[in-house]
Amino acid sequence: MTGHPLDATDVIAPNFKKRLSGVTATIVRLVPVQARDIAIRATGPVLPAHVPQVPLSALPTMSRRGPSGARVWHARRNVEMIGGLALKYLLGKRLRLMFTSASQRQQSWLTRWLIRRMDAVVATSSRTAAYLQVPAQVVMHGIDTTDFTPPEDRAALRDRLGVPDAGPVFGCYGRIRAQKGTDAFVEAMIAVLRDRPDAAALVMGRATDMHRAFEAGLRRKVEAAGLSDRLLFKPEVPTEAMADWYRVLDVYVAPQRWEGFGLTPIEAMACGVPVVATRVGAFEDLVVPGETGLLIDPDDVPAMTRACLEAVSDPARLDRWRAGSRAHVEARFSLTAEAEALNAIYRRLLAPQ
16 A cells, blocks of 8 residues: 655645746755755646655645654745645644745735744845844755756857857846846847847746736837847746756846846856846855956946946956856855755754754
8 A cells, every 4th residue: 555645755845836936946956956865855736757746735635744753844935834834733734844035125024924933944145134034044055066067069059059159149047027137138238239240149038927018028129129130039948958048158147126046147157157147136145256257236237238248358258257157156056065954954843842
């Protein structure tokens, strides 16, 4: 007789969102690494097959106690904190509740209320921790540098993916919306591509329903500038396909106006791609100016234009930045180190109380 799928699980990592997001990407990459050292499973409506997981439908019928007595419920969104509280207090599951915060703004009263009911809180940066009203341990995100690696043949990869290869290629990936600064990137790229007739730029991601008009306006602006063949809009791709899209770039641009943490700069740098980033989120902790790229103020399109042109103006320096970017991520942003730090917190929570 087969046991319940959660009978041997100590930690549950919920991912309640159906669409790809930074949190989803974190869970997809992190849980398989954590599972090498602790019994953890993710749960959610859309997760790749390689992620250890159980269906959401298994949660109500799991045993009250886990193999260690309690289980850890590691939430990363309000809805997941609510789910953990419901399982614990309405269904009587013995859970130790944990929350990771990436927010760098004053939380709503609901978020503050939920956080106060957690048994442990993690912040993804010291700036994030400063916004919390409870003690938090800082654990910065990491990257699996075996998945995100520099290209062996950038030109061949560009050819395979249909990316122009006449000159430098810039990229901006993620949700298409004003908060992410996609419009600032497009405006800067229109200026950059006019200055560099050999250059190209990629916007990759998706606009949710409420941001479709925003995306359409950007496409019209590019078309009016006569750059539709060089400033390309690419559809969102699965997390496991992202590395190749970083590898085709010469410079990655993170133009956000606001960000919690922001994984894309370290993903790009792990692929040997220097970064031009705004001073938001954790970007000032991620990018080393003059070694792995450049930092600019948010919403400063002329500065973004200048920084992008400067980044590709000296090929020898750009090569040094490529090597420096990869070395920087390997030294400071290891996914293994992040997994070990989180697993240590789980073990503390699982210890007899």
